[in-house]
Amino acid sequence: MLQPKLKSKVQCTDLNIGEVTKVVLDPLSHEISHIVVSVNGSGERQVAMGHVQVVTDDLVQLRAPSTEILALPPFKREDYVTTHEVEISHLEDHIHVTPGEVLVPLPDLEKSVKRRTFFMNFTNVIGFLIGLPLAYPILRFLMKPMYAEFDNQWLKVGNVNKIKQADVGVQFKYKKKVKEVYMPEYEIEKNVWILRATPELLDKVYNDKDAEFRDAKGKTIWTNKKDVPYVAFSGKCPHLGCGFKWRQHKTLGQVFLCPCHLSIYGATGRVLDGPAPRGLDALPLKVHASGEVEVIDMEFKAGTKLQVRIV
């Protein structure tokens, strides 16, 4: 069935009673649920679509006699809002209540434009070409500070005469000078754990092999000799990078304990318990006759089974 149009005449079984002035939409089905008929000379009536028998181009034929329609209560405009005042999306999409199309003329210049798709694509391509050469510079701009050369300087961290007992972790704090981008050089606090090791512990740490430290090209930077009775561990937990402590544990005795996710390492640096994927990271260490200790401040990526140096 056609949709009733505005201004269509409304015909009852007996006579023509007026014309359609408004239509009412159902907010859920988005269909026309009622028409509003302006009855010749006696106000408006709201007529449900159920009463409508046929709709033609300019006529709405009702099933009821005019007396029945006139007996309906008058239409109450204040019970409704217009579709401009309510937000129900797509409400009007398939309703064609206006008599015919409503048009505006196309400007003359627009008529001669043939290749619309071409111009649309052309615009997009130019936009893309503006963006493209920016992408790489922006990336490089942001990447500037990300990678830095390793620094293999020896740093003085203190004197081993501070260590009173063998096989016990002692924390040494030291300052490291760093230079970040344009900023003046400044000092940050770092720490390293040093143990004076008994021969048994040394055996376990070194497995009878000297420990070599190499740079990226494989060149040896330093070798920790297996008979030097001191071991130094980086203060960074190899699990996810927190700082750990030397603590008494209920069953495991004296251990390195990391409070973050509770990784536990023995004096050898091996993992005894917890989530850490590898043992503590031993650092290159030099002990002078005076007892002065120096280390190379290396930092390794946390969370990997193998050591990956990042500083």
Added chain:
Amino acid sequence: MNIKQSAPTTVHNPHQPSAVEKLVAFLDERMGLKEMQAKMLNEPLPGGSRWAYVFGSVLLFIFAMQALTGMLLMFYYVPTADHAYDSTQYIIHEVDYGWFLLSYHFWGSSAMVVCVFAHMSQVFLWGAYKKPRELLWLVGLALLGIVITFGFTGYLLPWDQRAFWATLVGVEILDKAPLVGDFIARFLKGGPTPGQMTLSRFFVLHVMILPAALMALAGLHIFLFRVAAPAGPFKGTVEEIKAKTDYFFPRQIWKDIVGMAFVFVGICALALWEPVVLLDKATPDPGEYHPEPEWYFLFYFQLLRLKLFAGQLGQFIGAVALPVVFMVLLVALPFMDKDPERNIFKRPIALISWIAIMVVIVLFTVAAVINREFLD
């Protein structure tokens, strides 16, 4: 308008428009204000207003307040490694009401996380993510990511021990992503280790990029919501729902504003009772401080302590695979769940999953709190 033309004999004029009415008429003529207002307020809510629907609006309110307090904090805060801590202390101890604005901003971020969680739970339990609201759900997930990133980046800004260590561990977790992890971690840190560049980057994210992204996506979210129309209740016949339908104004707006007032008072109370106190200035040595993330990340932090996630593989599972799989499931949810049934009591898998997630979060948060004592 024909007052001037009317005959001088008409002394009695029934209605002279006031200055305000004239101004409104002026603006309305140029902007279509009245129609716009009508459209905004006259949005049918199938099945009527509900308290359960307040969370989205409350989130917008919290965000507006975060923007306001955040802009004020920026008048004094200096985002450099040598001044961030001192400028924050200055805000807390010297600037009039600085402690309050900072504490409001701090607790506001917690409120935001709680409300996002409540809002997500509501739309999940109501089955509101189902067709035709898939995109709405996806944009919602992007907003969730933004809210979490807000928390993570904001946490570093005071540059105290808490800030520094939470960030360090957080970035190490990102580093564990395959292929791109190292790049992302260095990109965020602006170097191999955290320092000034990290602070600059987090600052720019926190005060520029994330707010812009949140505004854009929240706009899209609400647009999509309006296009799709509210989902309404998950049970009831068409007639029942139609009978209870009303517009956004006034009943839902009333509920929303009460929700906002409630959240406002709650945040103020927390700011008064538990104002922000900084720990020592950040250093790469934690000293006696036991690093811990913000409370809403605690359950995940405790999860990573599990034996299950030990070792490199376990770590990969816990720090990368688990969150990624969880996110992928959330993204896929509206596309996998094609069943139009929205009643949560007829969707046992959905209900059980939601309860299970709640239980895990609560249990692990409690475990993390209990663990604190065991550490000292």
